[in-house]
Amino acid sequence: KKNSSLKDSVKIFLGKIDDYDQSFLNGELFGVNGRNSNTGQAIDNSFIKEEPIPWNKNRFYTLPADDPRIMWDKENVIAVRVYDQGGAGGMFSGIPSIKMVDLSDYLKCDNAGSPFNFKNSEIGKSFSLRNISALYTIKGKFIIKAESKLNGKILLEKSADIELKPESTKNFSYLFNGKNQPSRIEYIFRYDNSDDESVFSDEAPYILTPAISKKPKINGAKVYGQRPGKPFLFTIAATGERPLTFKAINLPAGLRIDEKTGIITGSISEEGIYKIKLKAENKFGSAESDLKIYIGDKIALTPPMGWNSWNVWGLTVDQEKVLASAKVYKQKGLLNHGWTYINIDDGWEIVGDSPLPKRTPDGNIICNSKFPDMKALGDSIHALGLKFGIYSSPGPLTCGGYTASYQHEVNDAQSYSNWGIDYLKYDWCSYGAIAKDNSIPELMKPYLVMRDALRNVDRDIVFSLCQYGMGKVWEWGDKVDGNLWRTTGDITDTWQSLSEIGFSQVENANYAGPGNWNDPDMLVVGWVGWGPNLHPTRLTPDEQYTHISLWSLLSAPLLIGCDLTRLDEFTLNLLTNDEVIALDQDPLGKQATPKMIKGNIQYWIKELEDGQKAIGIFNLGSGTEKVELN
Numbered sequence: 001k002k003n004s005s006l007k008d009s010v011k012i013f014l015g016k017i018d019d020y021d022q023s024f025l026n027g028e029l030f031g032v033n034g035r036n037s038n039t040g041q042a043i044d045n046s047f048i049k050e051e052p053i054p055w056n057k058n059r060f061y062t063l064p065a066d067d068p069r070i071m072w073d074k075e076n077v078i079a080v081r082v083y084d085q086g087g088a089g090g091m092f093s094g095i096p097s098i099k100m101v102d103l104s105d106y107l108k109c110d111n112a113g114s115p116f117n118f119k120n121s122e123i124g125k126s127f128s129l130r131n132i133s134a135l136y137t138i139k140g141k142f143i144i145k146a147e148s149k150l151n152g153k154i155l156l157e158k159s160a161d162i163e164l165k166p167e168s169t170k171n172f173s174y175l176f177n178g179k180n181q182p183s184r185i186e187y188i189f190r191y192d193n194s195d196d197e198s199v200f201s202d203e204a205p206y207i208l209t210p211a212i213s214k215k216p217k218i219n220g221a222k223v224y225g226q227r228p229g230k231p232f233l234f235t236i237a238a239t240g241e242r243p244l245t246f247k248a249i250n251l252p253a254g255l256r257i258d259e260k261t262g263i264i265t266g267s268i269s270e271e272g273i274y275k276i277k278l279k280a281e282n283k284f285g286s287a288e289s290d291l292k293i294y295i296g297d298k299i300a301l302t303p304p305m306g307w308n309s310w311n312v313w314g315l316t317v318d319q320e321k322v323l324a325s326a327k328v329y330k331q332k333g334l335l336n337h338g339w340t341y342i343n344i345d346d347g348w349e350i351v352g353d354s355p356l357p358k359r360t361p362d363g364n365i366i367c368n369s370k371f372p373d374m375k376a377l378g379d380s381i382h383a384l385g386l387k388f389g390i391y392s393s394p395g396p397l398t399c400g401g402y403t404a405s406y407q408h409e410v411n412d413a414q415s416y417s418n419w420g421i422d423y424l425k426y427d428w429c430s431y432g433a434i435a436k437d438n439s440i441p442e443l444m445k446p447y448l449v450m451r452d453a454l455r456n457v458d459r460d461i462v463f464s465l466c467q468y469g470m471g472k473v474w475e476w477g478d479k480v481d482g483n484l485w486r487t488t489g490d491i492t493d494t495w496q497s498l499s500e501i502g503f504s505q506v507e508n509a510n511y512a513g514p515g516n517w518n519d520p521d522m523l524v525v526g527w528v529g530w531g532p533n534l535h536p537t538r539l540t541p542d543e544q545y546t547h548i549s550l551w552s553l554l555s556a557p558l559l560i561g562c563d564l565t566r567l568d569e570f571t572l573n574l575l576t577n578d579e580v581i582a583l584d585q586d587p588l589g590k591q592a593t594p595k596m597i598k599g600n601i602q603y604w605i606k607e608l609e610d611g612q613k614a615i616g617i618f619n620l621g622s623g624t625e626k627v628e629l630n
C-alpha cells in the first residue's frame, strides 16, 4: 500500500472457477461468481444458477483499502467455496494474486470484442479505450503496432498522446496492408509519470484461399457410393458465375440430372462401378471432371462434409435455425465446394422429464414444438440438393436429457426414413447404465441393434457413432456399419482442446478408408456457443488454419459448427479452399500420420490416390520458427 500510486483499493484475482464460487476473506464473504459482495451480504446456499454459467470467467474482486474485512499488517486468509455442477470442477487458469488497484485497472480496451474488417488488400478495426474510473484521469502515450508473424516486419506503427477523463471513451481505428499474411497487433498504453504500461493484443485474420474465378470449376468428391435401389442424391459442386449449365455424360439408367442446379437424383438397382463425366458450362468457359459411382454396400466413400447444430446452438436448435443454415449453403456458395449435410444434433425430441407424451401409441417418436414438421424440413433441405442429418442415443435419454431410442430403434429408423434422413449421429449417453460392462461386445451391442434397424429402411443413412472412442471403436466400428466414429470426447474452441485432439489421431490411422472415418469431432471456427449465447471462436487465425488443414490431412469428417448466418470473410475463406478440401476428400481415403517430430515442429504426411503425397508442417510452439524441408 505504501508504494502504490493510488492508495484506495485492493484487487484480488482468483483465476477462473468451474462453475460457481463464494469467496471469503477472513471468514467474510467478499465475492460471488465474479461480483464484489458488500460486508454482511447474506450467503445464498442454493448457489443461484446464473446464465451464462460463469465457469470460464475471471474472478477479479476489489475491496476498498479501508474495508474492515482486510486486516492490514496481519495474516489474512482467503477461502473459496466452489460449486461444480458436473465435470472436473475447481480453480483453474491463472495464478491467484493480490495488488493495489492502479490506473491500469481502470483502462479498458475493447479490441478483443471488435471485429476485424477487410478493405481491398488492407485489414483493420475500430475499437475504443475506456477509462472506467469515476475519479482519476488517465494520461499517456498510446501506440498501435502491427508486426508480421512471418518475418517480424512492422506493418503499422502509430502513436498519440492521450488524455482520458474519468468515465470517458476514445475511439480509434486503423488499417494496414496485411490481408494476406499473419500479423500480430499490440495496443500499448504508456502511463505518464510512471514506468507502467498496459499491453493489449490481437492476431489479425488473413486470407490464403485464392479468389474464385468466374470460369466454371468442378470441386467436391470424385467418388460416390450408394446401395442398390436406394434413393440417389448427388449435387455437382462447382464454382463459376451463375447461370451454369450442368451435364453428366454416361449417366446410368435410373438417374437424371437437373441441368440448372447440377442435382442428380433417381436410383440404380444394379451393383457396379459407373464412370461418368461431369460438365459445367457458362459464358466464361466450361469445366469437366470424372465421377465414379459405386453401387454396392459401401456409402460415405469420402468423409462427410456438412454443418451440425451442436457447437453453435446446443439444445436451443430449432427448425428456423436449421433451414437458415441450409439457405446459407446456397447464398454463400458453400455447396459449390462440396458441403452437403445439414444435421440437427440433440434437442429436437421431447425432453425426458416433460409431462408431454414422448411417443405415439405405436411407439413413434414425437418431435418437440421447435420442430413442427420434420418431413417438410427434410424436403426443403433436399430441394437445395443437400442432405439431412439427425441425432439420437441408444439409451432412454440423449446426453442433453431428451427422449432417445432405447427399445424403439425400429420405430426411430422408420421415422428417420419417412422424414428423408440421410445421416444419423448415434451417441452413447444413458446407455452406460444399461450396458453390463465395458467389454467390446457390450460396447457394440446398441450399435448393432440400430444397424439392423437402419438396414431395413428404404434409404441409405450414414451411421455416425458417437461414443468418444471407447474400446478403440476404430477397430470394430466397421462391423456395426459405422461410417464414422468419434475418437475423443467433445471438442471446444481452445488451442488446448484442438491440439490435444488433433495431434493425437495416430493409433487409429490405419482404420480410416472409404466408408469408415475417424471423427476427431466437429469444427470450432466462426461463431460458436453451444447454446443461445454465441461468441467468435477463441482460436487465433493461425490456430484455425491449423484446425482445417490438420482435419483435412486426417481425412476427418468436416462438420461446421458455427452460426452460418454470421459467416465472415475469414471463416468463409477457411471453408472454401478447394485444394485443402480435396485432400480431405481424396478417394484413397488415407489418413495422414506424423512422419517426423522435431521440437515444436511436426511433419504429417498423407498419401493421395494419384501417388502424390500431401505434407502438413505444423508449429505447435508459440513463436515463429524457420524450418527447412528437404
Ligand code: GLA
Binding pocket: 310, 345, 346, 391, 398, 399, 400, 427, 466, 489, 490
Ligand atoms: C455429446 C456429444 C456431442 C453432442 C451432445 C448432445 O456430448 O459428444 O457432440 O452430440 O452429446 O447432447
